[in-house]
Amino acid sequence: MKAVVLLSGGMDSLVTTAIANAQGFELAAMHVNYGQRTWHKELEAFRLIADHYAIGERLEINADYLAQIGGSSLTDYSMPISGADLQGLSIPTSYVPFRNAGFLSMAVSWAEVIGAERIFIGAVEEDSSGYPDCRKVFYDAFNAVIALGTKPETSIAIMTPLIEMQKSEIVRKGMELTAPFELSWSCYKSEGKACGVCDSCALRLRAFERAGMRDPIDYEQRPDYI
Amino acid sequence: MKAVVLLSGGMDSLVTTAIANAQGFELAAMHVNYGQRTWHKELEAFRLIADHYAIGERLEINADYLAQIGGSSLTDYSMPISGADLQGLSIPTSYVPFRNAGFLSMAVSWAEVIGAERIFIGAVEEDSSGYPDCRKVFYDAFNAVIALGTKPETSIAIMTPLIEMQKSEIVRKGMELTAPFELSWSCYKSEGKACGVCDSCALRLRAFERAGMRDPIDYEQRPDYI
Numbered sequence: 001m002k003a004v005v006l007l008s009g010g011m012d013s014l015v016t017t018a019i020a021n022a023q024g025f026e027l028a029a030m031h032v033n034y035g036q037r038t039w040h041k042e043l044e045a046f047r048l049i050a051d052h053y054a055i056g057e058r059l060e061i062n063a064d065y066l067a068q069i070g071g072s073s074l075t076d077y078s079m080p081i082s083g084a085d086l087q088g089l090s091i092p093t094s095y096v097p098f099r100n101a102g103f104l105s106m107a108v109s110w111a112e113v114i115g116a117e118r119i120f121i122g123a124v125e126e127d128s129s130g131y132p133d134c135r136k137v138f139y140d141a142f143n144a145v146i147a148l149g150t151k152p153e154t155s156i157a158i159m160t161p162l163i164e165m166q167k168s169e170i171v172r173k174g175m176e177l178t179a180p181f182e183l184s185w186s187c188y189k190s191e192g193k194a195c196g197v198c199d200s201c202a203l204r205l206r207a208f209e210r211a212g213m214r215d216p217i218d219y220e221q222r223p224d225y226i
Numbered sequence: 227m228k229a230v231v232l233l234s235g236g237m238d239s240l241v242t243t244a245i246a247n248a249q250g251f252e253l254a255a256m257h258v259n260y261g262q263r264t265w266h267k268e269l270e271a272f273r274l275i276a277d278h279y280a281i282g283e284r285l286e287i288n289a290d291y292l293a294q295i296g297g298s299s300l301t302d303y304s305m306p307i308s309g310a311d312l313q314g315l316s317i318p319t320s321y322v323p324f325r326n327a328g329f330l331s332m333a334v335s336w337a338e339v340i341g342a343e344r345i346f347i348g349a350v351e352e353d354s355s356g357y358p359d360c361r362k363v364f365y366d367a368f369n370a371v372i373a374l375g376t377k378p379e380t381s382i383a384i385m386t387p388l389i390e391m392q393k394s395e396i397v398r399k400g401m402e403l404t405a406p407f408e409l410s411w412s413c414y415k416s417e418g419k420a421c422g423v424c425d426s427c428a429l430r431l432r433a434f435e436r437a438g439m440r441d442p443i444d445y446e447q448r449p450d451y452i
Contacts (some may be wrong), residue, residue, distance in 0.1 A: 059294065065287040065332055071339035091377060097338035101375050102331040105324055106291055112323035113297035133375040141374050145367045149327050149359040151317060 002026045003118035003159070004111045005055075006103055009045025010186040011204055012122030012162055015170050018179035019161045020120045021053050028057035028116055032103055034096070035067025035075050038191050045185040052180050059110055063102060072096040091130050092199050094188055100133040101142065104158065108146055111156050120159045126166060136163050167207030175213060182216040196221040228252045229344035229385070230337045231281075232329055235271025236412040237430055238348030238388055241396050244405035245387045246346045247279050254283035254342055258329055260322070261293025261301050264417050271411040278406050285336055289328060298322040317357065318425050320414055326359040327368065330384065334372055337382050346385045352392060362389050393433030401439060408442040422447040 003025035007013045020027060031046040033039045043060065050058055067075040072095060079093055100123065107119045123134040132138065139158050146156050162170055174181060186204045187194035194201050196219040206225035208215040229251035233239045246253060257272040259265045269286065276284055293301040298321060305319055326349065333345045349360040358364065365384050372382050388396055400407060412430045413420035420427050422445040432451035434441040 059291075061291040061294065063289075063291065065285075065289065066335065068285065068287065069332075069336050069339050071335075095377075096335075097377075098331055098335040098372075098375055101371060102328065102335065105328040105331045106295075109292060109297075109322075109324040109328065110295050113295050132377060135374065138371065138374040141367070141371045145327060145364065145371055146324075148361065148364040148367050149324055151321075151323075151358060 001118065002028060002114065002116040003120055004028050004030055004107050004114075004116045005120045006030055006032075006107055006122070007046050007049060008032070008122075009042040009049060009184060010122070010200070011174065011181060011184050011207075012124055012170060014049055014122075014179050014181065014184040015174040015177070016120050016122035016161060017049060017053060018174055018177040020118075020159070022177055025118060025120075027053060027055045028059070028110070028114060029053075029055045030059045030061065030107055030110060032061045032063050032106065034063040034065075034099070036096075037075075037077060037189065038185065038187060041185045041187075041191040045183055048183040049180065052183060057114065061106055063106070066096055066099060066102065069097070072099075091132070094199060095131050098133060100131075100138075104142055108150065108156055112150055112154055117155055118157055118159050120161065122162050123160050124162050124165065124167065124170070126164055134163075136160065139163070166210075167203055168210035171207045171211040171213055175211070184217070190220065193218045193220045195219070196223060227344065228254060228340065228342040229346055230254050230256055230333050230340075230342045231346045232256055232258075232333055232348070233272050233275060234258075234348075235268040235275060235410060236348070236426070237400065237407060237410050237433075238350055238396060240275055240348075240405050240407065240410040241400040241403070242346050242348035242387060243275060243279060244400055244403040246344075246385070248403055251344060251346075253279060253281045254285070254336070254340060255279075255281045256285045256287065256333055256336060258287045258289050258332065260289040260291075260325070262322075263301075263303065263415065264411065264413060267411045267413075267417040271409055274409040275406065278409060283340065287332055289332070292322055292325060292328065295323070298325075320425060321357050324359060326357075326364075330368055334376065334382055338376050338380055343381055344383055344385050346387065348388050349386050350388050350391065350393065350396070352390055360389075362386065365389070392436075393429055394436035397433045397437040397439055401437070410443070416446065419444045419446045421445070422449060
């Protein structure tokens with residue numbers, strides 16, 4: 001069975017790809033560039049990871065509209081990137097309004113055309129940045145939209161294998177599946193070495209620390225987040 | 227209250243704009259170019275209609291991904307455009323897979339940033355081309371996704387004022403509201419005169435005939451569809 005994997009190039013989408021691959025799906029990989037600060041680096045990670053898993057069917061999408069619309073520190077470079085808020089008490093400035101619905105819509109359009117029946121996305125609810133569109137209820141509701149909004153003969157469902165995992169479990173799962181973490185990119189801020197202090201770096205570093213592993217990518221600094 | 231109107235430039239989105247305007251909403255107009263055959267003409271219609279209603283806040287989006295993905299005669303120029311199938315027995319080749327979900331996602335992202343609480347879309351279920359994403363159940367399900375996928379303090383709902391109307395009622399409603407039909411564009415095929423024979427022209431011509439009105443735009447031919 002064919003599955004589309006939404007592959008940003010970060011650790012969550014990497015491990016999601018590793019899981020879908022281990023489950024025996026024929027993978028098609030989709031990447032969205034939406035004018036985010038680190039898009040060169042993320043696109044490079046996407047290509048390297050897709051190469052690693054020998055994924056032939058690929059789609060690289062430009063969704064500049066998210067940058068046009070703004071409202072997020074990822075696309076509006078005049079807004080500061082939130083530092084680590086590991087309590088998850090507020091929605092960080094990196095939240096891109098309703099971004100995942102846009103990405104899922106694109107993935108469903110593609111899945112319908114190429115005949116894929118699953119869409120894998122590396123959303124994490126339990127141990128995440130608190131984005132509203134990373135919650136299981138959101139994906140359940142979106143599955144209802146897919147069932148109603150596609151041709152009757154299609155059968156497409158979203159898979160969120162990480163949704164209930166802690167980030168440290170995601171690291172362990174990835175290690176177990178020998179996912180190439182060294183090819184992935186999570187930093188929101190830098191395209192050189194990862195900054196180590198943005199919300200995304202902080203969550204990643206803490207996850208590796210808690211898993212008792214060392215993150216193989218280079219950081220400007222590695223604060224203690226445990 | 228501010229409302230985003232999805233304004234393709236066709237007769238349905240024109241009348242939807244007229245209705246939202248008559249209801250007193252402060253309008254913000256969004257147009258999506260997705261590499262469809264008649265995009266120049268539709269963009270022109272969008273701008274003229276937005277000028278007519280003195281809409282200052284506008285967003286013109288490029289969503290080339292739908293053309294990249296293909297699967298529709300609107301974006302894949304090697305596929306033939308379906309002729310009129312006014313029985314609505316099959317989904318025509320002009321169906322763009324899951325397109326409206328993509329457009330709605332974009333509109334919600336924008337609405338969340340500019341503080342709009344309504345999104346108007348000119349979807350028609352009763353008397354339409356039979357696209358799955360033009361049905362009321364689809365929009366009801368999408369409203370659930372919006373409620374779950376946006377920030378808790380936002381309150382955005384999709385409005386589909388035409389959903390249960392016959393096309394001829396839409397013409398009458400537009401005439402009642404003095405909507406500028408002469409500025410609108412519905413043909414899927416041509417950018418000169420409207421072809422008069424594609425599915426979209428046929429539905430439009432039949433609607434005007436049934437309403438007992440004459441469509442003010444120019445056609446290559448005006449077959450009898452009544």
